[in-house]
Structures are given as structure tokens and as C-alpha cells.
Amino acid sequence: MPETDPRGAPTVARLPRRPDAVLVQAVIAGALSFAHLHDIAAAAGQDGWKAWAYPVSVDLLLVAAWRRMRTLRATGAPARSAWTWFATALTASLGANIATAGLLDLAAVPAWLRILVAGWPAVAFFGGTLLAHTPTGTTEAEPADTPDSVYAEQDPEPEPVTPPPPAPALPPAPVSSAPPVPAALVEHARKVADDHRARTGTPIDTATLRARLGVTPQLADAIAARLQPA
Template sequence: MRPIRRPDAVLVQAVIAGALSFAHLHDLAAAAGQSGWKAWAYPVSVDLLLVAAWRRLRISRAAGLPARSAWTWFTVALVASLGANVATAGLLDLGHVPDWLRILVAGWPALAFLGGTLLVHSPSEATSEPAPVPALPSADPEPAPNPTIEPAAVAVPPALVVHARKIADDHQTRTGSPIDADTLRARLGVPPLMADAIAAQLA
């Protein structure tokens, strides 16, 4: 007999809270003059910016990189969500929305687009990929059969090296052996070339 699967109370609570927040954002957007599908798009926009900022925060923390931009946009999305919930709790007459709130609601799509673009193309994203290695002239007219790129040629942010050293020390303490490049790459979530470059600096 299969065991009866009971609903997760935390998941149920999250679904209820998300649905209420979604409805409040929709009601506020509709009251501010955004009718039809546009009113339904506002909650999606706010929630997506919130999720994107939180994801960027986690990536930046894992890499030991600054997360000021992610914190800024996370705060903006959180204020937008909390503001809509508070405004629709009886503190605002939805039949007579003030002009300043109409301006904020109308300007939100441009602000959310800017925030999402900056989060996707933030400097921390760029540092997760190896820098291009310039080709060096060779005295040998024939190319080498298997050219290799030295790990040191890959640019590695100092903060990432510090974070990797902590991981390597923890691995050494737990296992009694130095961490290898593959394990380091998996822990950091970086490309193989960058993992080799970091391992070379930790040696």
C-alpha cells in the first residue's frame, strides 16, 4: 500500500502568499490605469525581477564577488511588492489613485527592464568566463600538434582566489588530501581553464 503523501505546509503557505501578493499587484496596477493583460503583467514583472536579483546574489556570494547591484535591484523589487500589498490593505482609495502613484506604475516596465538587463550583464557574470588569450608569435614555422593554454594566462579575480583557497583548506581538513582541479571546478562552478588557473595559484 502506498503511503499517503501529505502536502508540505511550507509549500502551501508559499503558494497562498504568492497568490495574494500577485493579486495585490494586479489590483494596484488596474487601479492606476493599466487595464486588461497589462495589469496581469505587472505582478509577473515584479516577481521575475525579485527572482533574478536573488539568483545574482547567490552567484556573487559563491564567487566571493561584490553584490551591490544585485542588492539594489532586489530591494527595488521587494519595495514594489511590499508597497502594493500595503497600499491595497485599505490605506489607499483604489477608486482615486494619486497621480504620483500612476506615474510610478507607468514607469515600472522601463525600470524593471533596466534592472533585468544590468543583472544579466553584470561584471560578476563576465568574470565567470576566461579572458581571451592572445596568440603569441612562434619561431617554429610549423604549428605545434597539440597547443595548450597555460592556466596562468587566464585572468582570475583575486576575490575568487581567496574564496577558492577557503574551499581548498576545508577540503584538506576533511579529506586529508589536497583538492584536485576537477573538484575545485565543481565547487566553484567555473570553466575548466579558470579552475586550472586557480589551482595553479593555490599550489
């Protein structure tokens, strides 16, 4: 049966931790490179704490350049500057390792090596500053001020609605201009017309009828129309 803790919950067996071979190898290689750089700096006249600061400076520049290369690659930005400083720090570290392999007399260091060691702080400071302030390309550009014309195009003001033209009015119905004629006046006019026919043998005309009746021309026309045979 599985083991349980005092509260009754099953316990998980813990495996013993094993040292990571890659990590151990990295620590050993870093320590040896650190010691070689210290020895070269001390042989070039940088004694005391300064000799210990040189390997720290070289390794930090190497790590910073490597991290900057990975960041620039991830964003798709060019990494030529980071590669340059990575190669510079790697050359300084590798050169110190090779120089301490017996190819260089550390008791009589040449002048050119003393110059390189003495000038390294300025080179490392310059490289570290450039790496720290190199843009990674992930900063989003701030939106530029949008002109009013763009907003006018996106949200135009509504055009005034023109009402449709009114429908044409129907022409008024024609109104008869003939005045009303009383029936008594019509009968009187008929007697006048009959009398005129009896005396002259011709039908009475409108002008004679108007003169005999003493009416207006419009009323005379209306009476003449009533006297016409159907």
C-alpha cells in the same frame, strides 16, 4: 512475510505523499501578492492584460535579482547591483500589499502612484537587462599570446660543444747529429794522430785532423770524439 510482485521480487511500501507546508505557504503568499499588485495597477489606470502583466514583471525581477545575488556570492564577485534591484522589486511588491490594506483609496489613486505604475515597465526592463548581462566572474580569461622571448627562455637552444684543446705534443727525441764513422776511417785517423804526436810531441787537434783526412767538420768532430781515451 513481505509482499512480492508477480515476478517474485519484494515490493517496497510507498508512503502517502504529504503536502509541503513551506511550499503551500509560498503559493498562498505569492497569489496574494500577485492579486495586490494587479489591484494597484488596475486602480492606476492599467486595465485589461496590462494589469495582470505588472505582478508578473515585479515577481520575475525579484526572483532574477535573488538568483543573481546567489551566483555572484558563490563566485566571490560584488553583488551590490543585484541587491539594488532586489530591493527595488521588494519595495514595489511590499508597497502594493500595504497600499491595498485600506490605507489608499483605490477609487481615487494619487497622481504620483499613477506615475510610478506607468514608469515601472521601463525600470523593470532596465533592471532585468543589467542582471542578465552582469558578468559572474566565472569566465576564464583567454591566455595572452606568449612572446617568443618567453619560449626562448623556457627552451633555450643547446650551446655548441667546444672540443677540449688537444694535448700538447711531446717534444721529439733528440737525434744525434753526429754522422756515422766507419771503423776503417777511425783506424786510419788513429794512425794519423799517432804520427802527429810522434813528430810534434802534442796530440793532434780537430782542424789538423780534418785537413789530414779531408773530411767535413761534423765527421772530423765525430772522429776526434772516437779518438779520445775512454
